[in-house]
Every structure is written in structure tokens, then in C-alpha cells.
Amino acid sequence: MKLFQVDAFSDQLFGGNPAAVCPLPAWIPDDLMQNIAAENNLAETAFFVPEGAHFHLRWFTPAVEVDLCGHATLATAHVLFQHLDHPDPILHFQTRSGLLQVKREAEGYAMDFPADQLASLAPPPILRQALEGLHIKSCFRGRDDYLVEVATQAEVEALQPHFRILQSLDSRGVIVTAPGRQVDFVSRCFYSPAGIDEDPVTGSAHTSLTPFWAAQLGREELVGQQLSTRGGTVLCVLRGDRVILSGRAQTYLVGEIQGL
Numbered sequence: 001m002k003l004f005q006v007d008a009f010s011d012q013l014f015g016g017n018p019a020a021v022c023p024l025p026a027w028i029p030d031d032l033m034q035n036i037a038a039e040n041n042l043a044e045t046a047f048f049v050p051e052g053a054h055f056h057l058r059w060f061t062p063a064v065e066v067d068l069c070g071h072a073t074l075a076t077a078h079v080l081f082q083h084l085d086h087p088d089p090i091l092h093f094q095t096r097s098g099l100l101q102v103k104r105e106a107e108g109y110a111m112d113f114p115a116d117q118l119a120s121l122a123p124p125p126i127l128r129q130a131l132e133g134l135h136i137k138s139c140f141r142g143r144d145d146y147l148v149e150v151a152t153q154a155e156v157e158a159l160q161p162h163f164r165i166l167q168s169l170d171s172r173g174v175i176v177t178a179p180g181r182q183v184d185f186v187s188r189c190f191y192s193p194a195g196i197d198e199d200p201v202t203g204s205a206h207t208s209l210t211p212f213w214a215a216q217l218g219r220e221e222l223v224g225q226q227l228s229t230r231g232g233t234v235l236c237v238l239r240g241d242r243v244i245l246s247g248r249a250q251t252y253l254v255g256e257i258q259g260l
Helices: 030-040 070-082 125-130 153-158 206-217
Strands: 002-008 017-023 044-051 054-060 090-095 098-105 108-114 138-141 145-149 173-179 185-191 196-199 221-226 232-239 242-247 249-256
Touching: 002 070, 017 030, 017 070, 030 044, 030 054, 044 070, 054 070, 070 090, 070 098, 070 108, 070 249, 145 206, 153 173, 153 185, 173 206, 185 206, 206 221, 206 232, 206 242
Parallel strands: 017 044, 054 090, 145 173, 185 221
Antiparallel strands: 002 017, 002 249, 044 054, 090 098, 098 108, 108 242, 138 145, 173 185, 185 196, 221 232, 232 242
């Protein structure tokens, strides 16, 4: 089985978010895909199978299968365009989150994802415990995650969550965000319930962040920066109930999985 490792949302190696990508001629058992993802020990491993003019795409963390993953979708598109010579400029992926499109552009790849719907709520006690000491300005619940707004980038940078408490959240995880000093907004994303304490760059989180900050700033075109150790930049455009997320990718590794 071929395996590619790609640094997504980065224009250079060792930046952005690494994802593994495994092209398949047909589906293999779910437990085998989960074991491969655990062995890779990256935030996500993507598996895809051709289905007519489309591709069926699935994503696994080291612990669970997830409904939506942006950086591994970007990595998959990069593999198809750069390594597997896909001829068309637009890819169509059938996923657990519906039909997703990725377009090849001169400066990278643009992904067309569904925008998240956010509902305002009081922060649950367990969330306050996990983010002890953080002054929460507002809190929302989206499709998969909590979104927590704070006042400054410095608060996002200094945050040290209690990851073991976060494991008990009734969600995929939590996004913490604030206005950026040099970009429109910054964020950090914590997914302990899915086996990832802090994700380097999270495309799917920007389906929540884009409509939130578009409403706050009164603009539909935004630049977001995720403040993990590796870090990454996501160009975001809100188009009705869809979000266009753009970024670059770099191939780190091409190999083979042996002994299956």
C-alpha cells in the first residue's frame, strides 16, 4: 500500500499540519484503517477510493474516524494532483460531511466546505475547568466543537489547557480564538477527546471560525493564523452557507506499508 505524508497549510517542510494519505483501489476493513492511523500517529490519516468521476474520502485520527478534516483533504488533493496526475482542475470527494470540492490554483488549493452553524451558550463547567484562568468573552457550540472567544492574541498564546479534563468534553474538542495582531484572527485547537491534545492547523475548525469572524468584522474574506508550535495560515472566504479555505502543501515522504 502506498503512503504519502504531506505538510498541509504550509509552503515549506516542517510547517503546517502533517497528514498521511493512503490511496486504495477498494475499501479495506475499518479496523485495519484505524490501526494504520494509530501506527502513523499523526492527527489524521486519509484513505480514498475512486468512485466513477468522484472519490470517496475518509479520515481517521489515531483513535477514531472523524466526520470532517480540512488539512487531510488538502493533503489528499495534493497527492492526487502532484503525484497521481489527476487531469481535472477540480476534485470531488464524497464524505461523511457530504460532497466536498477542491480546486487547484496557482498558489495552492481551495477547498469548498459547508459553513458551520454556531449556537451561543454559557460555557459548561467542565470547559471552564479545562481552560482554568482564561477570561471567556463568549462561547458557542457548533457541529463538532465548542468555540471560545477571548479578547487578545496574547491570551490565546499563553493558554495551557488541562488536557485530561478536556478528554471528558461532550464534543470533538474546543477552538479558542481572538483578533490577531497581524491577521484577522488567531486560534488554537484542542481535540483531546479525539486523541489529539493540540492540532497544528485545523481546516475544519475554520468552517466555524470563518462565519464567526465574518460576522464580527463585517467582511467575507479573512486571513486566519493557527498559533500551534508548527503554525499555519488559512485564507478564508464566506460564501453563503459555504466556506472556501485555501492553503499550500508540501510532500515530506513517499513510502509503502509492508506486511499487510
